[in-house]
Amino acid sequence: MSVQTIPVSTPASSPSTRFLHVLPGVLLLFGIGLLGKLLEHTSVVLRTTHPGLPFPHLEYVLWAILLGLAIGNTLGVAKLFQPGVATYELWLKLGIVLVGARFLLQDILHIGGLSLALVAVELTLSLSMMHLLGRIFRLPPKLTSLLAMGSSICGVTAIMAARGAIEAEEEDTSTAIAAILTLGAIALFTFPAIGHALHMSQQGYGMWAGLAVDNTAESLVTGALYGEEAGRWTVLAKTARSGFIGFVVLAYAVYWSSRGMAPDVEHKGVFLWRKFPKFILGFIALSILATAGFFTHSQLTSLANLSKWAFLPAFAGVGLRTNLRDLTKQGWRPLIVGILGEIAIALITLALVYWSYSHGVTR
Amino acid sequence: MAAPQISNSRINIDLVAVAIALTLAALIRFDLIPPIGF
Secondary structure (H helix, E strand, O other): OOEOOOOOOOOOOOHHHHHHHHHHHHHHHHHHHHHHHHHHHHHHHHHHHOOOOOOOOOOHHHHHHHHHHHHHHHOOOOOOOHHHHOOHHHHHHHHHHHHHHHOOHHHHHHHHHHHHHHHHHHHHHHHHHHHHHHHHOOOOHHHHHHHHHHHHOOHHHHHHHHHHHOOOOHHHHHHHHHHHHHHHHHHHHHHHHHHHHOOOOHHHHHHHHHHHOOOHHHHHHHHHOOOHHHHHHHHHHHHHHHOOHHHHHHHHHHHHHHOOOOOOOOOHHHHHHHHOOOHHHHHHHHHHHHHOOOOOHHHHHHHHHHHHHHHHHHHHHHHHOEOHHHOOOOOOHHHHHHHHHHHHHHHHHHHHHHHHHHOOOOO | OOOOOOOOOHHHHHHHHHHHHHHHHHHHHOOOOOOOOO
């Protein structure tokens, strides 16, 4: 599976030209997202007025992804729309930062601290697991590194951050991203079913989705599909996990550099700061403001709704950029390694969450 | 296969997202925009 090439920098020179350059794609993202919202509303109305007919109940977030997938894999994304579609990452991070206002700082310190501890365990186990599988299935070593980073931290972002640092081959990068995106799409359907089957709490499930699903967008949707509260906890767990990205990428960069297969990392502090996902600072800033009573209850509701509006185009973008037609073009071995690794990581994180909650972790 | 080019401007995207979020939060806090529904 390949990922569409989405240029961020544009040849446009003035802000107005740049705005016009991204406008079609942004409108497409919002159009798909709004259509998803409309379909959710319509299905609710139809199920009420025609209780005998089997209309599916799908959340708007899933509709947005499915519509994006359908369009991206049938019509494709025309060049006109690509710069705007690339802004999905901005909408995603805007939504995450705004969700920060829904958390009290003590929640972040308590559960975020737990997340950090669980992430540390998860990182160790999942990195080891992916390297073992990569060796068994004889994947190229750098592809194994990319898969390990993508599956242990935060999916595509980690792979992209590592690509230059370890001088990975372009094909390895695309293959790793393909596997991560595909597995994320599978999680959208399997995780909520497993959560319901196990009668998981909103918080426990949210933590699990944040710890186990790799790519940020898919992780947040997987959490939100279980419930609004679960979605919030997924954001927190996933954000804590993203905080590790710099350290893991740095470790791999140093490793490959020591083998003479990547450039030296001279200023490790600067490297860490560059790789650190700075939107986390905004998330914490809004949480501090909310904890300090800066917002009224109705203002907090407005901020929560704003985050939903930001997620709408973000999730449409996730569907649009996942190209299922190319799934097998890279061969099956990376995908098999990814699937086996992800199953192991899902089970490990599920056990970690269960263990934590059975040992006194409460809200 | 073309590699994606989505994260080269990562720092900018993060900071832009934070700036937009804080601006919106300020607008809401000081009632400069009406309540937002979904």
